[in-house]
Structures are given as C-alpha cells and as structure tokens.
Amino acid sequence: MAIRRGRGVAAINYPTGMNLGGDPTQALVHSTPTGNFMVTLSSVDLGQGMKQIMAQICAETIGVPTDRVVIDTADTDTGPHCMGTFASRGTHRAGNAVIQAAKEARQVMLEVAAEELEVNASDLETDGQGNILVKGAPQKSISIFDVALSAHFKRGRSISGRGMFLIPRSYPEKETGAMKPSTCYAHACTVVEVEVDDETGEVTVLNVKNVFEIGRALNPRMVEQQLVGGSWMGISHALYETTEPYYPSRDHGGTDFNQYLMPGPGDLAETEIIVLERPSADGPFGAKGPGEMCANPQIPAVANAVFDAVGVRIDTLPITPERVLRALKARAAG
Amino acid sequence: MAKVPVQFTLNGSEKAEFIESGTTLLHALRDKIGDTSPKGGCHQGTCGACSVIIDGELRLSCLTLAETCNGADIRTTAGLAEAGVLHPLQRAFLDAFATQCGFCTPGMIMAAKVLLDRTPNPSREDVVEALSGNICRCTGYEPIIQAVLTAARANSQNAA
Ligand code: FES
Ligand code: FES
Numbered sequence: 001m002a003i004r005r006g007r008g009v010a011a012i013n014y015p016t017g018m019n020l021g022g023d024p025t026q027a028l029v030h031s032t033p034t035g036n037f038m039v040t041l042s043s044v045d046l047g048q049g050m051k052q053i054m055a056q057i058c059a060e061t062i063g064v065p066t067d068r069v070v071i072d073t074a075d076t077d078t079g080p081h082c083m084g085t086f087a088s089r090g091t092h093r094a095g096n097a098v099i100q101a102a103k104e105a106r107q108v109m110l111e112v113a114a115e116e117l118e119v120n121a122s123d124l125e126t127d128g129q130g131n132i133l134v135k136g137a138p139q140k141s142i143s144i145f146d147v148a149l150s151a152h153f154k155r156g157r158s159i160s161g162r163g164m165f166l167i168p169r170s171y172p173e174k175e176t177g178a179m180k181p182s183t184c185y186a187h188a189c190t191v192v193e194v195e196v197d198d199e200t201g202e203v204t205v206l207n208v209k210n211v212f213e214i215g216r217a218l219n220p221r222m223v224e225q226q227l228v229g230g231s232w233m234g235i236s237h238a239l240y241e242t243t244e245p246y247y248p249s250r251d252h253g254g255t256d257f258n259q260y261l262m263p264g265p266g267d268l269a270e271t272e273i274i275v276l277e278r279p280s281a282d283g284p285f286g287a288k289g290p291g292e293m294c295a296n297p298q299i300p301a302v303a304n305a306v307f308d309a310v311g312v313r314i315d316t317l318p319i320t321p322e323r324v325l326r327a328l329k330a331r332a333a334g
Numbered sequence: 335m336a337k338v339p340v341q342f343t344l345n346g347s348e349k350a351e352f353i354e355s356g357t358t359l360l361h362a363l364r365d366k367i368g369d370t371s372p373k374g375g376c377h378q379g380t381c382g383a384c385s386v387i388i389d390g391e392l393r394l395s396c397l398t399l400a401e402t403c404n405g406a407d408i409r410t411t412a413g414l415a416e417a418g419v420l421h422p423l424q425r426a427f428l429d430a431f432a433t434q435c436g437f438c439t440p441g442m443i444m445a446a447k448v449l450l451d452r453t454p455n456p457s458r459e460d461v462v463e464a465l466s467g468n469i470c471r472c473t474g475y476e477p478i479i480q481a482v483l484t485a486a487r488a489n490s491q492n493a494a
Contacts, residue, residue, distance in 0.1 A: 047435025047472050225431040225477065232474030257376040257469075265465045265475040 001199040005206075006309025010300035011189040014293030015182030016283075017089035023167040025089075026080035027097035029058060029105045030160035035130070035148035037062060037069045037105065042079035043094040045071075048291055049222040050090050056218060057095050057284050061102035062109070063126025064144060080162075088289025091218065092184055095284030097163035104161025112151045112159065113142050184280050186288040187213040190234075190297035196309040198328060201321030203306055205235050205269040208298060213276040215288030220275070227273045227294045234298030236263050239318050342406045344369060345413025353400050359393075360384045362400035363410065371412035371440045375469070382468030385441035386410050392448040411440035414447070422492075423447060423485045430481035434472035441468050446482045454493070456486055 017023045028040040039058050045051045051071040059066040073079070082094060107121070113132040114121035117140060125135050132147060134140040151157040172179040193206040210231050217223040240261040244253055254260045279286025299317065307313050312327035337352040344367065351366050360377075363369045363386070375383035377396045384396040387409040414421035420428070423443050433439045442465060449456055449464035456464070461482045470478065 047433075047437075049434075221431050225434065225473070228476060229434060229472045229474040232476075233471075256378065257380045258378060262469060262471075264467075264469060265462045265479060268475055271474070271476065 004196050004198055004309040005193065006196060006305040006307070007191065007193050008301040008304025008306070008308055009189070009191050010297045010304060011187070012293060012297045012300075013185045013187055014088065014289075014296060016087070016092045016184040016186065016289035017167060017182060018087045019167075019170050019179075019181040020083075022169040023083055023089065023093065025082040025093040025097045025165050027054075027094060027101045027163035027165075028080050028160065029062075029098070029101040029163070030158060031105065031109070031144075031148045031151070033148055033152040035064075035068070035144040035146075037064065037102075038072055039069060039098055039101070040072045040079050041094055041098075042073065042076040042082040043090055044073055044076075044085045046085060048085070048090065048226060049219065050085065050094070052222065053091050053218050053287075054094060054098050057098045058102045060285065061099050062106045063128055064130055065128065068130065068144075088186070088291035088293060090289070090291070091287050092280075092283050092289050093165055093167070095218075095287060096165035096282075099163065099284050100165065101161040101163030104163075105159050106161070108151070108157060108159045108161070109144065109147055112155055112157055113147045115155065116142050116147065116150055184215070184283055184288050186215065186290055186293050188293055188297045190231075190301040192235075192298060192301040192305045194302060194305040194309055196306055196324065198310050198324075201324035201328070203239055203302070203319055203321070203324065205239070205302065207270040207272070208235060208301075209272040209274075210294075210297065211274045211276060212290060212294060213278055214290035215280040215283050216277050216286030217275055218285060218287050223275060223290060224273060226290060227275070228271065230291075230294030231271050231273065231298060232263075232268065234295040235269060235302065237295065237317060238299045238302035239263075239320075242318050338401050340400050340404055342403045342408055344408050345410060351400075355401060357400045358396055359386070359388075359398040359400045359403055359408075360395035363395060363408075369410055369412050371410045373437050373440060375437065375441075380469070381438075382441040382445065383438055385444040385468065387444055387448060390448075390451070392445055409444075409447075411443050414443070421447075422488045423450070423482070426481040426485035426488065427478070430477045430484060432473060432477040432481040438468055438470040438472075442470070442478055446485070449482070450486055450489060454486060454490055456483070458483065 031037050054071050055066050055069040058069045110121040110124045123135050124132050130144050131141050151159050170180040189211045191209045195204045280288045314323050335354045338355050341350045353362055372386050372395050373383040375381035379394050379397045386395045388406050423446055427433050445464050445468050461479050
C-alpha cells in the first residue's frame with residue numbers, strides 16, 4: 001500500500017456555438033441625443049463579462065471610448081433575438097452582430113458629421129476620443145456629442161444600426177455524411193500531476209498546467225480570470241461533482257447543496273495558465289469562444305494521470321475513491 | 335400569522351419593521367428593508383452567500399431569525415463603501431478580478447472583513463480557513479484569496 005504519483009495529458013478541440021435550427025444572434029445600436037451609444041441585446045451576462053466585451057467591440061467599431069457605450073441586455077422578450085449565452089457562443093456570435101450594427105450606426109454618424117462640416121463622409125475619421133476629424137486636416141472637426149445633437153434636433157436622423165449574425169444550419173451530405181456542425185474551434189492542452197493513495201483510493205491533484213488557444217483575447221485579464229476558474233471547475237468535475245448517486249440507486253443521490261460535493265478554497269491545486277492567441281478568421285476582432293472549453297481538458301488529463309499512477313482506467317465521472325478502489329480490486333482479481 | 339416588531343441598526347442606521355414571526359434575517363433584509371447585498375444561494379447554511387456581520391460576528395442570515403436581532407448591530411456589504419470610496423476589500427476584489435457572476439462576492443467580503451478585523455496580517459492559511467464556509471462557482475478561489483491578502487497589505491500600509 002503506497003501513495004503513487006502519476007502524470008496525465010489531454011488535448012481538446014472545442015467548437016464555438018451549435019447547429020440546431022441555425023445559430024443567430026441579432027443586435028441593435030443607437031445613439032442617445034448626447035452621443036452615447038446603446039447596444040440592445042438579448043444575450044445575457046452571467047458573469048463571463050459579456051457586457052464589457054460588447055462595449056469594447058462597439059466602441060472600437062464606432063470609434064468612441066468604451067465608457068461611452070451602454071449595454072442593455074434587459075429583456076429577452078423585447079430585445080433583438082439571441083439564441084442564448086451558451087455553447088461558448090456569446091462573444092463570437094453577439095460580437096459579430098454588434099460589429100455589424102455599430103458599422104451601420106457609424107456610417108450614419110459620419111453622414112451627419114459630413115453635413116455639419118460640409119465635407120464628404122468618406123473624408124472623415126474618428127479619433128477614438130469622441131471626435132470626428134477631416135482626414136489630413138484634423139483642425140476641422142466636430143465632437144460626436146454635437147453630431148448626435150444635430151442628428152436628433154436639426155436633421156431628424158437616427159444614428160443607429162442593425163446587426164444580424166447567422167450561422168445557417170448545416171445538414172449532412174447524403175453521400176458522405178460530411179457536415180459543418182460548428183465553427184471556430186478553440187484548443188487546449190492540460191498536463192496534470194496526481195497522487196493516488198492505493199489504500200484509500202483518494203486522488204489528490206498536485207498541479208495543473210494548461211495551455212489555451214482562444215483566438216484573440218479581447219480582454220486579457222477577463223480571459224485569464226475565466227480560464228483560472230474554468231481550470232479549477234474541470235478538476236472539480238473530474239474528482240467531485242455529480243448529481244447522480246454513487247450507488248446503489250437514484251434514491252442515494254444528493255437532493256440539495258448539502259450533499260453536492262464542490263471543493264472550497266482549501267482544495268486548490270497549483271495552477272498554471274498559458275494563453276496562445278491565434279486570431280480566428282470569422283471572429284469579432286479574431287476572438288473565439290473560450291468559455292466552456294476551459295473546463296474540459298482537465299477531466300481526461302486527471303483520468304490519464306490516475307492510470308499512470310495506479311494502472312487502472314476510470315471511465316465514469318467523478319473519479320471517486322470508491323471507483324478507484326473498485327477498479328484496483330477488479331484488476332487484482334484479474 | 336401575527337407580526338412582531340424588530341428593531342436593529344443596519345450599517346449604522348436605525349431600522350424598524352413588522353415582520354412575520356419566523357422570518358429569516360436574509361428575507362427581512364432583502365425583501366422588507368431592501369438591502370439586497372446578502373444573497374440567498376442555498377437557504378440552508380451551506381454556501382455562505384448570505385453572510386452578514388452581527389455584533390462583530392460572521393453570521394449566516396438565512397439561518398438567523400430576524401426577531402432574534404433586536405438591538406443588534408448588523409453590517410452588510412452594502413454599507414462598506416464610505417462617501418463613495420470603496421472599502422479596501424472591495425477595491426482589492428475588483429483589482430484582482432476576484433468576482434465573475436458576483437453571487438458569492440458579498441458573502442466572501444463579509445467573511446474576509448471579520449478575518450481582517452481580527453487578524454490584520456493573515457497568512458494564506460488564515461484566509462483559506464476564513465473563506466472555507468463560502469462557495470464560489472466561478473473564480474476557482476485563487477483570485478479571491480489573493481484579493482484578501484492584497485487588502486490586508488493595503489490596510490497595514492495605511493496603518494503604518
Ligand atoms: S443562503 Fe445562507 S448559507 Fe447559503
Ligand atoms: S463569482 Fe460567481 S459564485 Fe463566486
């Protein structure tokens with residue numbers, strides 16, 4: 001009987017979005033009379049930072065500071081349609097829709113500015129600080145605040161835009177079965193080191209090293225935040241969490257949070273995160289969906305590490321002491 | 335059911351309510367008084383999201399009957415900022431990206447505050463111990479632990 005050490009590796013490809021009846025998200029952008037921009041979405045921020053990222057995307061596209069953008073995700077009944085914030089699709093799908101809507105709004109904004117400055121709209125550019133300048137003659141300029149006032153009170157125009165991003169449904173080809181069920185793959189690889197006590201069956205994760213390839217990180221600190229939490233969640237799924245009974249029947253399953261095993265701050269393994277940025281061709285500013293995939297590679301990596309440590313393959317999650325002991329016993333019995 | 339009067343101090347201001355006997359403090363704070371900073375995660379004492387400070391002690395407001403709080407001094411996360419300036423713990427949570435959905439955050443901050451009030455220079459183990467009754471789904475805890483340690487350092491620098 002001994003504590004045995006093992007190391008496991010796993011790599012994953014993870015798609016962004018899904019292929020049910022097509023995968024659309026729509027967005028609307030409009031300016032207030034004082035030149036702030038509202039983005040209306042039905043996509044939900046559940047802590048992953050959707051609002052911040054959409055504000056950055058809209059601001060970058062229109063050419064205003066991020067704090068001039070307000071994201072309204074208030075109501076899925078009245079907002080433009082979104083399939084939902086799941087399948088790691090929020091940044092990619094909603095982001096593309098916001099870019100499209102913001103481009104249209106920017107065009108109207110430049111047209112109004114052109115009328116005020118008596119130049120061609122195509123000769124104008126934004127300075128990112130809230131002003132519109134004549135290219136090559138920046139002393140000739142107008143603030144976006146004044147442009148919005150003019151649009152509202154003088155020219156009767158709405159500085160607004162519509163964004164529609166749709167990945168159409170993919171059907172399998174009759175002959176080959178080939179299809180494109182998802183787009184824009186993110187990638188990850190994890191190496192985990194564990195100790196397995198072959199007397200108690202207990203698995204302890206010593207350290208976790210992750211590399212994530214996520215397209216462009218639109219907000220690096222928020223990406224890191226999500227990856228750190230996700231890596232921990234992957235370990236948690238590998239070793240602890242389940243709503244199913246361990247045995248012998250469903251009646252033995254947990255019924256509430258009292259009986260749902262989730263690690264606390266005392267159960268952390270040393271964790272390393274490395275981010276690789278390879279901007280995607282069809283993502284908003286090159287982004288992919290790192291959301292769900294960041295909690296995936298740890299699970300097979302832990303299973304492989306347990307195999308490396310004690311030579312048994314556990315193929316049911318979570319990898320509880322009991323399952324390890326049963327597998328060891330079965331192997332000993334031959 | 336008969337209503338009973340309760341009277342206590344919440345973040346320094348007097349509150350008085352008539353509540354149904356058996357009402358939890360969590361319910362009274364959120365739905366009667368309108369301080370929604372304590373969150374109801376499990377309503378059975380296992381997640382820590384509802385943590386508040388009662389007379390200097392960390393308490394789960396979902397397991398505390400409001401009528402037992404007569405005359406008490408109750409503190410919640412909503413009362414931490416002073417004149418619009420965030421409390422060092424709030425500042426540190428923001429800077430460390432220690433909050434995602436935010437549901438655990440008020441409970442975490444209350445637990446951390448009681449720790450720092452008593453142990454101004456805690457070790458990492460002290461922080462882990464103090465937060466061990468609070469569950470977080472999103473962050474993996476490490477950013478939260480770092481935030482509490484950072485806030486402690488900021489406090490001791492200010493004191494020095
Ligand atoms: S709501 Fe009180 S401990 Fe969970
Ligand atoms: S930030 Fe979501 S539960 Fe902690």
